[in-house]
Amino acid sequence: MVSFTTLVAAVAAAATSVTANPIEQMRARGIQPGQGTHNGFFYSYWKDNGGTVDYNNGERGSYNVRWTNVNNWVGGKGWKPGPPRKVSYNGTWANHNVNSYLALYGWTTNPLVEYYIVEAYGTYNPSSGAQRLGTIEDDGGVYDIYKTRRVNQPSIVGTASFDQYWSVRRVKRVGGTIDTQKHFDEWKRQGNLQLGAWDYMIMASEGYQSSGSATIEVKA
Numbered sequence: 001m002v003s004f005t006t007l008v009a010a011v012a013a014a015a016t017s018v019t020a021n022p023i024e025q026m027r028a029r030g031i032q033p034g035q036g037t038h039n040g041f042f043y044s045y046w047k048d049n050g051g052t053v054d055y056n057n058g059e060r061g062s063y064n065v066r067w068t069n070v071n072n073w074v075g076g077k078g079w080k081p082g083p084p085r086k087v088s089y090n091g092t093w094a095n096h097n098v099n100s101y102l103a104l105y106g107w108t109t110n111p112l113v114e115y116y117i118v119e120a121y122g123t124y125n126p127s128s129g130a131q132r133l134g135t136i137e138d139d140g141g142v143y144d145i146y147k148t149r150r151v152n153q154p155s156i157v158g159t160a161s162f163d164q165y166w167s168v169r170r171v172k173r174v175g176g177t178i179d180t181q182k183h184f185d186e187w188k189r190q191g192n193l194q195l196g197a198w199d200y201m202i203m204a205s206e207g208y209q210s211s212g213s214a215t216i217e218v219k220a
């Protein structure tokens with residue numbers, strides 16, 4: 001949640017002007033923010049104040065979402081608890097010109113960690129300003145490893161301070177298989193990045209001060 005740390009709220013003023021009926025109607029179709037299970041998959045959908053998110057769970061492990069003038073939202077389908085697994089996914093995600101991520105996203109507790117394996121991002125590279133700790137090869141691609149620190153920010157246990165661990169794929173893609181064990185092992189080996197007890201793991205879409213859409217499916 002909220003990982004675009006260095007950005008300024010440049011579009012906040014514009015966001016208030018769009019509350020047209022069609023968007024309200026679209027929103028009425030979607031579910032409310034929260035967590036649950038659907039078709040045997042865990043899902044989580046979170047947003048802060050501002051804008052609208054029309055998030056819908058679809059067939060099998062799929063979801064579709066359209067977000068409009070949000071401040072920050074993140075959600076998707078996966079597993080809870082989310083121990084290491086190979087995550088195959090596919091879908092449509094074309095938010096390259098807006099501030100957004102497509103990422104395998106999760107949390108651990110003790111230590112509290114928020115992690116991202118970023119498959120594609122839009123106008124903001126999440127590794128901007130962070131120190132690279134190493135690299136990982138996975139499924140034919142190279143990912144760079146980073147760590148960032150969040151202080152008094154929203155988390156799964158309320159407002160807290162915690163580390164974010166990152167793998168960021170150099171060549172963006174939408175669809176493939178992520179061997180999460182490989183990332184977790186290399187984070188520890190190359191960056192001394194420790195994870196805790198598995199909380200949830202989802203194939204997430206995230207938007208920050210943007211509008212966009214996605215249809216993503218994870219496979220069991």
Ligand SMILES: *[C@@H]1O[C@H](CO)[C@@H](O)[C@H](O)[C@H]1NC(C)=O
Nearest residue numbers: 062063090091092215216217
């Ligand atoms: C994912 O791929 C399967 C075919 O392997 C297809 O049936 C399904 O519609 C795709 N899901 C999405 C969200 O594109």
